[in-house]
Amino acid sequence: AEWNAYNPSGMAMKAVLLNGTDVLQTSSWPNNNIGWGRAWLDGNLWFADTMSGGDDSRRMRLFERTNAAGVETGDVDEYTIANVPAGTEFRVTLTWFDPEAVPGSASTLVNNLDLEVTGPDGTYLGNHFSAGVSTTGGSADNINTVEQVRLTAPAAGSYTLRVKGTAVPGNGCPQTDRQGYALVASGGFGLPDQ
Numbered sequence: 001a002e003w004n005a006y007n008p009s010g011m012a013m014k015a016v017l018l019n020g021t022d023v024l025q026t027s028s029w030p031n032n033n034i035g036w037g038r039a040w041l042d043g044n045l046w047f048a049d050t051m052s053g054g055d056d057s058r059r060m061r062l063f064e065r066t067n068a069a070g071v072e073t074g075d076v077d078e079y080t081i082a083n084v085p086a087g088t089e090f091r092v093t094l095t096w097f098d099p100e101a102v103p104g105s106a107s108t109l110v111n112n113l114d115l116e117v118t119g120p121d122g123t124y125l126g127n128h129f130s131a132g133v134s135t136t137g138g139s140a141d142n143i144n145t146v147e148q149v150r151l152t153a154p155a156a157g158s159y160t161l162r163v164k165g166t167a168v169p170g171n172g173c174p175q176t177d178r179q180g181y182a183l184v185a186s187g188g189f190g191l192p193d194q
Contacts, residue, residue: 026132
């Protein structure tokens with residue numbers, strides 16, 4: 001029905017696609033040869049299995065903020081996934097469309113957002129991987145407009161997802177005073193409490 005249609009932004013589409021990729025090479029993932037892997041919608045989306053009578057155990061949550069509702073420098077948006085089970089991959093991806101940098105800039109990233117995921121066994125920063133799996137520690141990514149946390153064997157429990165407006169100077173235009181984003185989480189968690 002038209003009344004419940006969802007028209008996703010480009011940021012949301014990018015986050016959903018990258019969050020569900022099939023990791024092809026864990027030794028140095030992501031990398032410049034295979035990127036984030038092969039697009040694999042079943043990695044994110046829930047499908048009713050009519051052939052065997054069972055259903056997928058994975059679910060996806062999407063949090064999307066337009067620039068008008070986005071973050072400013074120092075802001076932190078926080079979301080909680082309360083019922084992450086052990087044994088099923090838990091992945092979180094943050095994407096945003098950055099304004100154009102000034103020509104000739106040493107760094108082309110204008111608005112720097114950071115992803116932070118805190119769970120029962122520690123805090124993980126976006127794009128801090130070892131053998132294709134997120135590890136605690138490290139430094140926040142200040143280069144990319146895609147940040148991801150991937151836990152292949154998460155500890156069971158509650159996970160807090162944070163989108164931090166580390167530096168959001170915009171590019172001098174009033175419409176870029178805030179930075180919108182899309183945040184996707186997928187895993188074996190159930191539906192949110194109503």
